[in-house]
Amino acid sequence: AELKKRGADFNGTTWLDRTNYYETLPASEQNLEFALQMEADRMVNSLIRAEDLASEMTVVRSEFESGENSPQNVLMERVMAAAFEWHNYGQSTIGNQADIMRVPVDRLRKFYERFYQPDNAMLVVAGRFENAKALELIQRFFGTLPRPARELDRTYTEEPAQDGERTVTVRRVGDVPSAALLYHIPAGPHPDYAALDVLATVLASEPAGRLYEGLVRRRLAASLYGFSFALHDPGALMFGADAAEGTDGTTLLQSLVEAVETTAERAFTAEEIERARAELLKQRELQMADSQGVAIELSEWAAQGDWRLFFLHRDRLEAVKLDDVTRVAKQYLVRTNRTAGVFEPTKAAERVAIPETPDVAALLQDYKGRATVAAGEAFDVTPQAIESRLQRSKLDSGLKVTLLPKKTRGNLATLQLTLRYGNLESLQNLGLAAKLLPEMLMRGTTNRSRQEIADELNTYRARMTLSGTPGTLTARIQVSRENLPPVLNLLKDVLRNPAFPADELELLREERMAMIGQQVSDPEALAFTTAMRKVSPYEPADPRFEAPLPEQLKLLQAVQLEQLQRVWKELLAGTTGELTVLGDFDAAATTAAVQDLTRDWTSEVPFQRIPRVHVDNTEGSTEMIVTPDKANAVWVGMMTLPLRDDDADFAALEIGNFILGSGGLSSRLGDRVRQNEGLSYGIQSGLQPSAVDRRTAFFIYAISNPQNLKKVDAAIREELARLLKDGITEAELEAAKSGYLQEQQVARANESALAGMLEVYAFVGRDMLYVEREEERIRKLTVEQVNAAVRKYLLAERLYVVMAGQE
Known part of the structure; x- marks a missing residue:
């Protein structure tokens, strides 16, 4: 509750070699002191009570069952279990259902007392803080923890070499065959691991990877993966694929085995090695620019023996040779x-x-690190401070420009360019084509192939994605200051000179069909799709139409290349939209590059925003979808409200929803359904408002064991009724205000989220002082105002409820 009150992004995760806990809070000395004191306290003073275990047991079981819904996830677990007969790596970290339900509290308490100790932990503090103060706080809270008298046992189990191939078959309800392979490899610290990391990327990268060429382009597979596990003890290299339409599982597996095990017979090329190395180093560089990401990654390598292995692995990647x-x-x-x-x-x-795993201490005895990554500035995320630094202008083409220059970690710039095009009439029967267009544009231009685009992005250590909906296309770029100009030149080529290769459309079609094919029996996909159709009642020709999953497959089969070309040629233009750039960049050069990108790019079809309509129903409905052989069930409730995000009632409703279910575990729904009754691993409510349409979507979502679905349904309805009948308390209101406002601070500290906010504000004509006024409105909210808003809008009888799960 205290973490949520402070607006923290927090979690705890466990995997094969480690457990880590992290929290990201607004940067302040008070929050730093709070986080360090809390972590030191719960390291040795947590209460492990039987009543807490009874509730949490069913929550963890719910999480376990959620994973069981995916045959592909189950297949990977079964392959790991078959490959590691003796070592604990063969056991999924979440455990099996019986153990989850039966673990005694004294075993849990002994485990906690044995392993949650300062001599078995590593602390990472990343972000904006004063080093001296942080060290003083760490000494104060952690330095006083006594070193335990016990000695931890080392794992002595060694997995014997296999004496024959092993096979696992999973037979479950599903729709798309899958295949997976696992090969034993040395531990992460071993010198061979870097070459194996490169090997996995050479085989599994898209679109030039050998498996992609041998399986996806031959229409045997619709999608594939490949990765290595960097672990403390000898680990695994895995490959897998989902079948394309018409390929059975046996054929897919045989083809996958042949492609992997004959790959060394065809000589690797220097180009393949350099491409894989560039991809891996790019990922590391981007990760190093993210404080939370690098802190978590260091914990992964520390679990292998020493956090410095993270940097040694980089050195080894750079040194990998073709012969290796x-x-x-x-x-x-x-x-x-x-x-x-x-x-x-x-x-x-x-x-x-x-x-054997090498001696890590000897390995790193004389190791020297490198220069630190540029740390960036201490950025003030208050609305007034952000507004004072914004630079606004308009390009000759008509695009609105918002710039926020600032020093960033790794000298990175974040750019978001949204182009708005077409209208309701011009996009009739073109909704799917418009949705596929962004991804198709990235698959080749008249000057560059799909692989050459990917290679350039790796060379420039850049991330560039295109996405969109009917009527909008958004490009997002994250790259260093020095590499932004050439990446913008690449974006220009992608947007202005697409090649529309026919074979790439077929690959894209098959990828999407395989993805949807997996969803047609998935409870969550079915529940959400069904509920979305209730609140989006449009005709099939309408670009806003929400098709049922089986119909989505038919639409994908029918979509033609000419439809995508038509959207690009006749509708897409550079005259209406927003450019937002944050971070370290040359403002004049960046603006000029986008001006050049949009020059003489017009459409005869005028842009007119496609509105979203509020469904003014007085009665909702309840529907049950039976999904056989699915261990986890889903509850979804949805309706629309006649509200825009700047309406008088919205702030009060936002806080009311925060108290109901948007405030994480410390919410009415979280307390009742997860904390107290242990019926669900995840439950939340949410509002999805619009800044232009008076249409706000309200939803409640929960997962549970199918046997508990009726209890979840009853609990949600009872809590909603109790909120309307009894209202909220003054204490709840004050806690919600504080938690909500700090959440907004955390969001504004995220550059991608801030770029999205500034883009919307440029579109609707707002500045950041609007945020200040809205937050002041929230600070002044009263219990009466919040109660009035929830009683006016959150009417349970209007909810469209969809439950999906096995009987």
């Missing part, structure tokens, strides 16, 4: 070292000796 990749491919990608799995019948594997 060839050698590890021949050594580890062999039949005797394989465990295979198929979602459908199939077979797999053999033996290979895995080198």
Whole structure:
């Protein structure tokens, strides 16, 4: 509750070698002191009570069951279990259902007392703070914790080399066959691991990866993956694929095995190695620019023996040679070292000796780190401070420009360019084409192939994505100051000179069909799609139409290349939209580059925003969708409200919803359904307002065991009724105000979120002082105002409720 009150983004996760806890709060000395004191306190003083275990047990079971809904997720777990017969890596960290339900509280308490100790922990503090003060606080709170007398046992189990291929078959209700392969490899600290990391990327990258060429382009697979596990003890290299339409699981597995295990027979090229290395180094560089991300990543490498392995691995990646990749491919990608799995019948594997983990201390005895990444400035996220630094202008083409220059970690710039096009009439029967267009534009221009686009982004250590809805197309770029100009030149080529390769549309079609094919029996996808159709009652020709999942497959089969070309050629233009740039960049050069990008780019079809309509229903409905053999069930309630985000009632309703279910675990729904009754791993309510239409979507979402679905349904309705009948308390109101306002601070500290906010504000004509006024309105809210708003709008009888799960 205290974390939420402070607007924190927090979580705790556990995996094969470690458990980590993290929280991101608004930067202040008070929050730093609070976080350090809390972590030191709960490290050794947490209460492990039987009543808490009884409630949390069903919550964890709900999380377990959520994972069981995905055959692909289950397949990976089964392959890991078959590959690691003795080592604990073969056991999923969440456990099995029986153990979750039966674990005694004394075992839990002993585990906590044994492992949650200062000599078994690493602390990382990242972000904006004073080093001296942080060290003083760390010494004050952690330095006083006594070192325990006990000694931790080292894991002595060593996985024997396999003596034959192993095969796993998963037979469950589902729609798309899948195949997976696992090969044993050395531990993360071993010198071979860097070459194996490169090997995985060479094989599984898109679109030039060998598996992509051999499976996806041949229409055997619709999608694939490949990755290595950097672990404390010898780990795993995994590959997998989802079948394209017409490919059965056995054929897919055989093709995957052949593609992987014959790859060393075809000589690797220097271009393949450099491309993979560039991709991996780009990911690291972007990660280093994210305080939260790098802090969490350091905990992963610390679990392998020492956090400095993170940097040693970078050095090794840079040093990997073509011969190294060839050698590890021949050594580890062999039949005797394989465990295979198929979602459908199939077979797999053999033996290979895995080198011992090297002495990490000796390995790093003389290791020297490198220069630190630029830290950026201490950025003030108050609305007034942001407004004082904004630079607004308008391009000759008509685009509205918002610039926020500031020093950033890693000298990164974040750019968002949204183009608005077309109208309701011109986009009739073109909704799906407009949705596919952004991704299709990234698949090749008249000057660059899809792979050349990806290679340039890796060269410039840049992330560039295109997304959109019918009527909007948004480009997002994250890149260093020095590389922003060439990446903008690349964006110009992507937007202005698309090649529309026919084979890429077929690949995109199959990828989407495979994804939707997996959803047609998934409770969450079915529940949300059904509820969305209730609150978006449009005709099939309308670009706002929400199609049922089976119909989405038919629409994908029918969409034509000419429709995408028509949207681009006749409708898309550079005359209406918004450019937002934050971070470290040359303002004049960036504006000039986008001016050049949009020059002489017009459309004869005028842009007219497509509105979203409020569904003015007086009665809702309840629907049950039966999904056989799915371990987790889903509850979704949805309706629309005649409100815009600047209406007089909205602020009060926002806080009322925060108290009901948007405030995380410390909310009415969170307290009742998760904390007290343990019926759900996840439950929340939310508002999705518009800055232009008087249409705000309200939803409640929960997952549970199918046997508990009726209890969840009753609990949600009872809590909603209690909120309307009894109202909120003064204490709830004050806590909600504080938590909500601090959440907004955290959001404004996120550059992508802030860019999105500034883009919307440029579109509707707002400045950041609007935020200041709205936050002041929230500070002045009374209990009476919030109660009046929730009683006016949150009427349970108007909810469209959809439940999905097995009977």
